[in-house]
Amino acid sequence: MRKIILMLLVSLAMVSQAKAELRIDVSGAKSDPMPIAxxxxxxxxxxxxxxxxxxxxxxxADLERSGLFEIMNQNGFIQKFxxxxxxxxxxxxQAINAQALIQGAVEQQNDGKVKVSFRLWDVLAETQMEGxxxxxxxxxxxxxxxxxxxxxxxxxxGEAGYxxxxxxxxxxxxxxxxxxxxxxxxxxxxxxxxxxxxxxDMILTPRFSPNMQKITYLSYYKNxxxxxxxxxxxxxxELVGNFPGMxxxxxxxxxSKSVIMSMxxxxxxxxxxxxxxxxKKVKLTNHPAIDTSxxxxxxxxxxxxxxxxxxxxxxxxxxxxxSDVKRISFGNGKYxxxxxxxxxxxIAFTKIADGNxxxxxxxxDGTGERQLASGYLVEAPTxxxxxxxLMYFRQDAPQAGKPGKTKIYTVDITGxxxxxxxxxxxxxxxxxxxxxx
Amino acid sequence: xKKPLLASVAxxxxxxVAILVDLPMWFSSPRPLPEDAPIIVDLSQIKISEMTNLPxxxxxxxxxxxxxxxxxxxxxxVKETPKPELKKEKTPEKPxxxxxxxxxxxxxxxxxxEPKPKKTEAPKDNGIKNLLASVEKIxxxxxxxxxxxTPEDKNKGIAGGQEGSYMQxxxxxxxxALAAKLRSCWNLDPGVKGIADMIVEVSAGxxxxxxxxxxxxxxxYRYNHDEAxxxxxxxARRAVLICGxxxxxxxxxxxxxxxxxxxxxxxxxxxxxNPLDGGVK
Numbered sequence: 001m002r003k004i005i006l007m008l009l010v011s012l013a014m015v016s017q018a019k020a021e022l023r024i025d026v027s028g029a030k031s032d033p034m035p036i037a038x039x040x041x042x043x044x045x046x047x048x049x050x051x052x053x054x055x056x057x058x059x060x061a062d063l064e065r066s067g068l069f070e071i072m073n074q075n076g077f078i079q080k081f082x083x084x085x086x087x088x089x090x091x092x093x094q095a096i097n098a099q100a101l102i103q104g105a106v107e108q109q110n111d112g113k114v115k116v117s118f119r120l121w122d123v124l125a126e127t128q129m130e131g132x133x134x135x136x137x138x139x140x141x142x143x144x145x146x147x148x149x150x151x152x153x154x155x156x157x158g159e160a161g162y163x164x165x166x167x168x169x170x171x172x173x174x175x176x177x178x179x180x181x182x183x184x185x186x187x188x189x190x191x192x193x194x195x196x197x198x199x200x201d202m203i204l205t206p207r208f209s210p211n212m213q214k215i216t217y218l219s220y221y222k223n224x225x226x227x228x229x230x231x232x233x234x235x236x237x238e239l240v241g242n243f244p245g246m247x248x249x250x251x252x253x254x255x256s257k258s259v260i261m262s263m264x265x266x267x268x269x270x271x272x273x274x275x276x277x278x279x280k281k282v283k284l285t286n287h288p289a290i291d292t293s294x295x296x297x298x299x300x301x302x303x304x305x306x307x308x309x310x311x312x313x314x315x316x317x318x319x320x321x322x323s324d325v326k327r328i329s330f331g332n333g334k335y336x337x338x339x340x341x342x343x344x345x346x347i348a349f350t351k352i353a354d355g356n357x358x359x360x361x362x363x364x365d366g367t368g369e370r371q372l373a374s375g376y377l378v379e380a381p382t383x384x385x386x387x388x389x390l391m392y393f394r395q396d397a398p399q400a401g402k403p404g405k406t407k408i409y410t411v412d413i414t415g416x417x418x419x420x421x422x423x424x425x426x427x428x429x430x431x432x433x434x435x436x437x
Numbered sequence: 438x439k440k441p442l443l444a445s446v447a448x449x450x451x452x453x454v455a456i457l458v459d460l461p462m463w464f465s466s467p468r469p470l471p472e473d474a475p476i477i478v479d480l481s482q483i484k485i486s487e488m489t490n491l492p493x494x495x496x497x498x499x500x501x502x503x504x505x506x507x508x509x510x511x512x513x514x515v516k517e518t519p520k521p522e523l524k525k526e527k528t529p530e531k532p533x534x535x536x537x538x539x540x541x542x543x544x545x546x547x548x549x550x551e552p553k554p555k556k557t558e559a560p561k562d563n564g565i566k567n568l569l570a571s572v573e574k575i576x577x578x579x580x581x582x583x584x585x586x587t588p589e590d591k592n593k594g595i596a597g598g599q600e601g602s603y604m605q606x607x608x609x610x611x612x613x614a615l616a617a618k619l620r621s622c623w624n625l626d627p628g629v630k631g632i633a634d635m636i637v638e639v640s641a642g643x644x645x646x647x648x649x650x651x652x653x654x655x656x657x658y659r660y661n662h663d664e665a666x667x668x669x670x671x672x673a674r675r676a677v678l679i680c681g682x683x684x685x686x687x688x689x690x691x692x693x694x695x696x697x698x699x700x701x702x703x704x705x706x707x708x709x710x711n712p713l714d715g716g717v718k
Contacts, residue, residue: 021640
């Protein structure tokens with residue numbers, strides 16, 4: 001009975017409280033980077049001081065490059081931490097207008113490993129948002145930093161991070177006549193570059209498998225383009241199927257079990273799907289026009305591709321079995337290289353219109369087309385695993401008879417924050433990996 | 438079996454009581470004064486509270502101007518069904534009207550021991566006379582008990598000065614100014630997936646000085662199950678706190694300075710943050 005009375009009273013209290021509230025509608029917001037304070041991680045002793053500083057620096061660089069965070073100058077910090085477990089004096093951080101705070105430490109362990117701890121604080125709400133400990137070899141400090149940056153990014157934005165990822169791309173050297181194109185891989189921030197092939201054969205359009213073990217790409221063998229798979233662990237490459245014609249534009253299915261690609265035979269290109277285990281191939285399109293650049297939706301139910309069946313290259317979507325083909329692009333110009341976003345909400349593409357190249361996105365039904373980047377030559381969009389950032393390459397216009405530089409760039413899907421990835425050589429055809437396991 | 442039944446009954450009762458308390462307009466269809474109906478006037482449980490918020494001066498003036506006719510309407514309504522609509526009507530007699538309104542809200546309080554008027558069934562011709570007699574009686578008692586009015590009292594009103602008025606809202610431009618300030622405090626990542634379908638409801642509790650005491654995200658379920666929503670909701674909460682930390686420039690402090698008399702109106706705010714309606718810049 002008491003409970004019933006209590007419930008009645010609570011109900012009445014809630015009703016009367018709701019009655020007294022003033023309603024305000026706030027429509028729209030600004031989108032400035034969030035000020036975040038990152039004091040240098042504490043080090044348990046001199047041996048790990050460098051590691052602590054390196055981790056802090058990489059976290060700062062990751063978050064700053066995302067365009068969503070403003071890294072605050074450490075000189076303005078009032079509170080000096082002595083332990084990762086000491087609670088922040090929030091007034092000190094509010095006074096300098098910090099909105100988030102990362103507090104961390106690196107401890108040397110007896111077994112030679114290091115323990116890295118961090119806490120993420122909401123300075124205004126005065127609550128801890130995230131806290132983790134990781135133990136690893138000190139050599140892994142860079143990955144640890146990326147993992148921490150991903151945790152912070154995810155907790156604050158609600159999206160998975162993309163810092164602990166790699167990018168496979170084509171490293172280009174030599175002049176235009178004798179251009180050497182090698183397969184290379186690097187961290188998403190341009191660090192840890194490794195060249196995977198010797199440049200004897202030209203390599204194009206590399207793509208990661210979703211499980212990160214393999215890379216599929218187009219390589220010319222005896223002047224004939226063929227699709228290969230390169231095993232990252234063994235360093236071996238394998239021809240994908242024994243097709244009678246030229247094969248190109250390969251891409252893995254979401255489950256990594258098959259590859260879709262184009263095959264040109266007797267002047268006609270069609271899209272095929274091949275099961276990597278059984279080598280069984282299925283023809284998905286059947287049209288006299290050129291059908292190419294297929295890309296699966298993240299759920300594997302649909303495929304977007306490029307076809308000139310309407311007279312000019314346009315984008316299409318069909319079911320994974322090749323049925324129910326629908327055209328989705330209707331804008332002015334030619335469309336190419338469609339890529340379905342990992343989060344499923346957009347299709348990225350290259351567009352050529354009015355003598356310019358564009359990187360754009362649209363919804364899978366063809367609505368909401370937006371251009372994110374433009375230039376003399378911008379091409380080959382690839383998505384970050386969180387579907388939030390696009391990477392592509394940009395070639396500058398030639399000057400004084402010399403070809404322009406070719407570099408890899410990233411841009412946010414909002415169209416802001418275009419950044420160049422600094423590579424030692426020209427770089428093209430990037431493909432973004434999923435988050436590292 | 439018994440407990441769930443009891444709980445179900447309790448909930449149903451709660452809903453019914455809530456409806457009765459908050460939606461008295463259901464019963465507010467104006468009923469004509471039945472001429473033959475007996476008028477029962479019980480003014481014994483009357484208390485002047487803050488919420489009445491009627492300036493004493495004004496009450497005095499209206500006392501002289503208003504004819505008995507208005508009294509008649511009010512009293513009858515009080516007798517038949519207590520309705521909040523009465524608050525909006527112009528109050529004629531200073532003590533009588535004020536008291537009548539409050540009698541609806543807090544009938545249980547007995548602060549002024551007055552002799553209970555007998556519930557008499559007045560004949561139709563004598564209804565107004567009886568009413569007047571009751572009112573006059575209370576007026577006399579009040580004059581005896583209430584100390585003489587000072588000039589301060591006159592300006593003070595009951596709960597917020599002469600300009601104070603219960604149920605009077607902020608102006609549209611005041612609300613717009615508050616919303617604009619909150620918008621400038623709201624920093625949002627516009628690339629969040631599904632942002633177009635998000636409206637974040639935040640409840641804020643303010644002190645009389647305009648300090649933010651509490652900020653609460655209302656959709657707790659979605660907050661705990663949808664990380665994208667959580668991100669947007671936290672940015673909205675942050676907006677309230679950032680605005681609240683602006684010192685003298687805080688829109689809440691400015692509001693408190695401008696309308697200290699309307700504290701009851703703005704002490705609790707329900708804020709609806711809509712990311713894309715006004716655009717993310």
